[in-house]
Amino acid sequence: MIVFPNAKINIGLNITERRPDGYHNLETVFYPIKINDVLEVIEADELIFDYSGLDIPGDDADNLCIKGYHLLKKDFPKLPAVKIHLHKNIPIGAGLGGGSSDAAFFIKLMNEKFGLGLSVDAMMDYARVLGADCAFFIESKPVFAFDKGDEFEAIKLDLTAYQIVLVMPDAHVSTAEAYRGVKPAPVKESLYDLIKTPIANWKRHIKNDFEGHIFRDNPIIRGVKAELYEHGALYASMSGSGASVFGIFESTPDLSAMEEYNQIFYNV
Template identity: 45%
Template sequence: MISFPICKINLGLNILAKRKDGFHEINSLMYPVPVKDVLEIVPAEKFNFRSAGLPIPGDHSTNIVVQAYELLKKEFNLDPVSIYLYKNIPMGGGLGGGSANGAEALLLLNKIFVLNLSTDDLQKRAAILGSDCAFFIKSTPQISKGRGELLCDFNLDLSGKFLLLVNDGTHISTAEAYQGISPTTPKHNLENVLSQPIRTWKDDLINDFEYPMLEKYQQLKGIKNELYILGAEYAAMTGSGSTMFGLFSKPPEMENTFDFKNGFVKLIEL
């Protein structure tokens, strides 16, 4: 069985408080974006994991897809499977590609082995794998709270808008991003800001990771400025970085505006 895990952008990301468990309380809107990896899982005589595309650091045993299998295997005594993952979504870019892979593995295994787990059941198990994983069980616009696992549907439709993703290859780990954060109460209510026209978001829809990371990586600040020069209605960093994005009412005329040896530039109609 084969599927195509997608990624996400964060529209606003407020870091509210440090928790006793070491995580942080957040508030963010996660919006699904159709940039895709490829994940195939089939029954096999013995367990096997292979990957291609973008190189994945670390041992395969630590890959979130393998962890998803091990989680359900322990609970349901699953038979062996062969897993193939093709990575297209860059890592360390704030797009949630790894989390999407883990969630998609749970969805596929639920179908393959007819586990009959509900959406709620799958979200609870996805939250064990990672803070963003639960979002990708449904992959619809959702307000994310708690450490990212408390989700609520939100009526936001960006259909017809053009999304420009720009990643210059800079890798920012979640740990690095949090080092520059001082939790605080936001000046504006996220849900209220998101209910206003996109053109009003520039000053009020804030990703708390953005200021310290753009000060540290000045090239990212330059990308954001360029997105506005190109005519973006709103531009920001997604997640803990380093992917910058712009929302446009029509396709921007980029020519050779962004030219990186590593990273990527993708224009998507939502």
Template identity: 50%
Template structure:
């Protein structure tokens, strides 16, 4: 079975408060985009529980630490699964704020459920995905949502970017979660669920990512890339999640500029 786990962007991200468990409550819009990895599973004749291989962007961690393998082991601990061959072709960059690893894990749960006829419903798969990461459950239904809590509480949203083009630039900058939250000052809800209903060409003045205020001063290149996307004609540009991808939404397909080519970049249609 072959499937293509897709990335997401955050449309707005507001950090509301710090929780007693050390995490933060946020509000954001998760929106799926057609930048994909490839994930394939097949029943194996080996005696080992699984075989894992990868290609594409190098994955420099032990197999047992890969979130796809963790998803497999999570289901294997609850349900009887035969030996399985797993291959992941990595195309979504790491540390980009695009949820690539979370998508891979969620798609693994869905694929195992279908391939081995486990019979899990959407709610159960979301519960399992939540054990692997706060944004993993989003990729089970894989539809635009307004997310609250740690990013795992979903409400429907009417936002529809069909027909828009998206350009993304991901420089070689890695921002850890502790670093991202270090400069954050939580503030009350910005009513993002209502603001997202404005036309996209009004988002620039109304919808923000709180992490930009704390991260951009330390990484001026990110601010420069955001300005460049606006200069190129984006109706809205922002950092996705805690970075370091900067994306822009366009009504017409933008052109890859020469100075973008030194970074990971991608242009697609939503």
């Protein structure tokens, strides 16, 4: 069975407090985008993981798909061994949730392939164990997210009339380090209300709390956001903890001048 885990962007990200468990409470809007990995699972005699495409740092044993397999196996001891092949296409260290998406799609695939009978809520509970972003990808629909970023309220947000462009500069940001550099603060205007206002309003009001210190340390990323506004973006922002930056445009911009130094995904 083959599935196509998609990436997400964060439209707005307010980090409101540090939690006793070391994580942070936040509010954000997750919006799914059309950049995808390819994930194939077939039954096998032993558990095997291999991958192609982009280089994934770290050991294969730590891949979130393998972690997902062990998590399910604890509750479903009769689960057969599988061979997992991942074609990695979603940029890593990008704030696009690629690893989390692979894990969530792996859980959904295993549920369907082996008839585990898990509800959406049950799959989200498994996903939460693997990462804060992971539960979103079980349904992968636009949501307002809160708590650790793993509790959701569905929202009506349809950006299909616009062109979303995603720019990946030559920079990578570690999520844990990004959180260490941020000073949590209560929100003045909730994103839940702001996201319902016209896009023309977003530039002045919807912010990503990571941008302050990440932009200070990485002028390249700051520069990408500025360039997207220079090319006419209605709204531009770093996604999650970076390093990718997206722009929402009325029509496809000519970003050829940026292509030498960045990977650009049009119409995501």
